[in-house]
Amino acid sequence: MASNTRPSAPDLLCTDLLQRFQFAILEHVTGADFRIIGHPPAWLFTLYPDARNNLPLSIDARTPVLQNFLADAADAWQTDGDDIAHSGFWSEQPEAEEPRHFHAMALRHGPSRLLLIQHSTAAYDQQATLLQRARDQVLRQHEHNRGHQRAQHELTTKLVDMERSRDDVAVILQQLGLATLLIDQEGQVRFLSASAARLLDTPATGGPNGLLWETLLPLTKPDRLALQSMLQQPASRRERVQCHVETQAGRHLWLEIELQDDPRDTGTKIMFLHDMTDVHHLRRLLELKAHYHDLVGKSRGMTQIYEQIQDLARVDSTVLIEGETGTGKELVARALHQASARHKGPFIAANCAGLTDSLLGSQLFGHKKGAFTGAIDDQQGLFEAAQGGVLFLDEIGDIPHNVQTNLLRVLQEKEVTRLGETRPRKVNVRVLTATHHNLSQDVAKGTFRADLLYRIRVSRIQLPPLRDRKEDIPLLVASFLTEGRASMGKIIHRASPAAMAALMEYHWPGNVRELKSTIECAMIHCKGDTLEATDLPPELRQGPTDSPCEVVPHGDERSRFVAALGQARGNRTKAARLLGMSRATFYRRLSELDLPTR
Numbered sequence: 001m002a003s004n005t006r007p008s009a010p011d012l013l014c015t016d017l018l019q020r021f022q023f024a025i026l027e028h029v030t031g032a033d034f035r036i037i038g039h040p041p042a043w044l045f046t047l048y049p050d051a052r053n054n055l056p057l058s059i060d061a062r063t064p065v066l067q068n069f070l071a072d073a074a075d076a077w078q079t080d081g082d083d084i085a086h087s088g089f090w091s092e093q094p095e096a097e098e099p100r101h102f103h104a105m106a107l108r109h110g111p112s113r114l115l116l117i118q119h120s121t122a123a124y125d126q127q128a129t130l131l132q133r134a135r136d137q138v139l140r141q142h143e144h145n146r147g148h149q150r151a152q153h154e155l156t157t158k159l160v161d162m163e164r165s166r167d168d169v170a171v172i173l174q175q176l177g178l179a180t181l182l183i184d185q186e187g188q189v190r191f192l193s194a195s196a197a198r199l200l201d202t203p204a205t206g207g208p209n210g211l212l213w214e215t216l217l218p219l220t221k222p223d224r225l226a227l228q229s230m231l232q233q234p235a236s237r238r239e240r241v242q243c244h245v246e247t248q249a250g251r252h253l254w255l256e257i258e259l260q261d262d263p264r265d266t267g268t269k270i271m272f273l274h275d276m277t278d279v280h281h282l283r284r285l286l287e288l289k290a291h292y293h294d295l296v297g298k299s300r301g302m303t304q305i306y307e308q309i310q311d312l313a314r315v316d317s318t319v320l321i322e323g324e325t326g327t328g329k330e331l332v333a334r335a336l337h338q339a340s341a342r343h344k345g346p347f348i349a350a351n352c353a354g355l356t357d358s359l360l361g362s363q364l365f366g367h368k369k370g371a372f373t374g375a376i377d378d379q380q381g382l383f384e385a386a387q388g389g390v391l392f393l394d395e396i397g398d399i400p401h402n403v404q405t406n407l408l409r410v411l412q413e414k415e416v417t418r419l420g421e422t423r424p425r426k427v428n429v430r431v432l433t434a435t436h437h438n439l440s441q442d443v444a445k446g447t448f449r450a451d452l453l454y455r456i457r458v459s460r461i462q463l464p465p466l467r468d469r470k471e472d473i474p475l476l477v478a479s480f481l482t483e484g485r486a487s488m489g490k491i492i493h494r495a496s497p498a499a500m501a502a503l504m505e506y507h508w509p510g511n512v513r514e515l516k517s518t519i520e521c522a523m524i525h526c527k528g529d530t531l532e533a534t535d536l537p538p539e540l541r542q543g544p545t546d547s548p549c550e551v552v553p554h555g556d557e558r559s560r561f562v563a564a565l566g567q568a569r570g571n572r573t574k575a576a577r578l579l580g581m582s583r584a585t586f587y588r589r590l591s592e593l594d595l596p597t598r
């Protein structure tokens with residue numbers, strides 16, 4: 001075990017708690033060198049066997065994601081605030097072992113630059129489940145917190161042995177440094193330890209002061225009821241109660257409250273307050289920053305998008321989502337739907353590109369039987385289908401003029417009239433739209449109605465291209481490897497440092513969609529458990545290659561399209577995927593390039 005532990009008294013509980021969570025705590029020394037704080041978990045030595053003897057521990061290409069993360073960590077260490085940098089989840093598979101999943105956080109603690117690495121015990125490809133489980137795990141692990149149990153044992157023994165006055169109890173509680181209250185049968189606070197007073201931003205009280213615990217602890221009603229009910233339970237059936245408290249100084253705390261009987265008088269209860277606020281914040285940060293619904297990314301650009309989505313989820317306005325092809329516009333629309341009060345209603349996506357006036361009109365607004373040739377039945381449109389939910393209109397810049405006029409009317413009146421009918425029907429639908437066009441320019445050119453633009457652009461979200469947020473690439477790669485593992489059944493856990501460098505270097509004109517198809521393609525050709533640079537398409541590599549990976553050659557755009565169609569044997573969906581673009585964009589470019597769309 002590492003010998004240079006630094007157990008300063010106030011940090012002991014915290015360090016112990018982090019270790020309970022399987023955190024390895026490293027302090028930055030210089031460059032990639034770190035000093036291990038406390039007792040490192042055994043898994044650290046499976047990653048860095050030499051750390052057992054050769055301190056300091058040097059982070060290197062054995063953990064490429066972690067090595068990569070050091071650049072982000074350096075930024076977080078430089079700030080004076082409470083910035084925490086998150087690596088997101090990644091996997092390592094030490095020789096002859098099951099894959100293990102990790103995430104790391106970098107933060108400053110006074111002058112110390114800390115790197116916390118956590119071994120995540122659940123499968124990281126089920127992050128949502130993991131977060132829920134992690135929370136349960138927090139509770140379970142905390143339950144077994146040895147330091148705390150020792151303290152409680154010591155307390156109980158002393159109470160039984162000594163049978164002294166309450167003053168003695170108070171002295172012991174005080175010395176143990178735990179946040180505790182003693183409450184009598186009437187619910188009055190008989191004692192409040194200095195730690196508890198500090199935690200609650202209230203003066204300590206060594207003796208009875210007539211204050212009820214409900215007054216001292218400003219809990220929400222459900223939390224108060226839960227605690228009251230726990231007070232009635234026999235000791236064997238009591239569980240910890242999780243509570244949120246806003247202190248007198250306005251601080252928000254997340255506590256777990258544990259109740260014990262005073263061994264000399266079971267009418268008196270000892271309340272232990274466990275402060276879980278940091279853990280709560282860390283988890284929230286982790287949850288908020290590394291991914292949001294199905295969106296992956298922890299760059300500043302993406303975290304700002306997550307915040308925007310959260311804000312816009314609270315209102316019901318139309319939103320225009322702008323961004324290059326493959327930047328995740330549809331995922332943003334889906335996240336907005338999921339985060340909003342309409343999440344129980346439907347999410348209907350319609351692509352407006354490449355459809356004629358009447359087809360798109362009938363698709364959106366519905367039609368009456370006989371309204372046009374082929375209208376063999378009454379048919380509701382997508383507006384009606386999205387009733388109570390969200391209608392996402394992709395490629396809104398491509399809708400024909402006639403449909404623009406009808407759409408404007410629906411947005412204004414909140415009612416649709418099916419083609420061939422005169423009776424309008426009320427609709428309650430939130431409309432989200434997306435485009436890669438510059439709609440202001442389309443308005444200037446006269447191809448898009450200005451009044452419709454103002455209607456749909458009440459709020460806007462602008463997605464950054466991938467080349468402007470390359471720090472998201474390792475996280476996206478990890479996420480696509482996970483998806484690929486599930487769908488292809490190939491156990492590939494990581495990209496080699498050289499492959500990762502090539503992925504970071506490339507300019508990604510097709511953005512995240514192109515990255516995703518690149519990883520899928522590379523996984524097909526990968527022979528081992530690590531993606532190598534040679535598994536990547538040639539445009540990402542330097543020098544010639546004999547990789548059999550299916551790729552589209554460089555050259556002018558028309559030849560690239562022709563080559564892609566050839567490779568895909570005329571299958572347009574496959575050709576679009578090879579070029580890293582959506583079908584809609586592919587069809588649009590085909591007609592712009594004067595290539596057959598059928």
Ligand SMILES: Nc1ncnc2c1ncn2[C@@H]1O[C@H](COP(=O)(O)OP(=O)(O)OP(=O)(O)O)[C@@H](O)[C@H]1O
Pocket residue numbers: 294295296297323324325326327328329330331332394434436476512513516581582584585
């Ligand atoms: N931030 C992201 N995290 C994870 N996957 C992403 C992200 N952004 C895009 N993707 C993936 O890339 C692909 C394209 O995403 P999406 O269809 O949302 O892009 P788009 O901007 O709407 O594209 P287009 O303009 O071509 O229709 C999808 O497979 C999606 O899952």
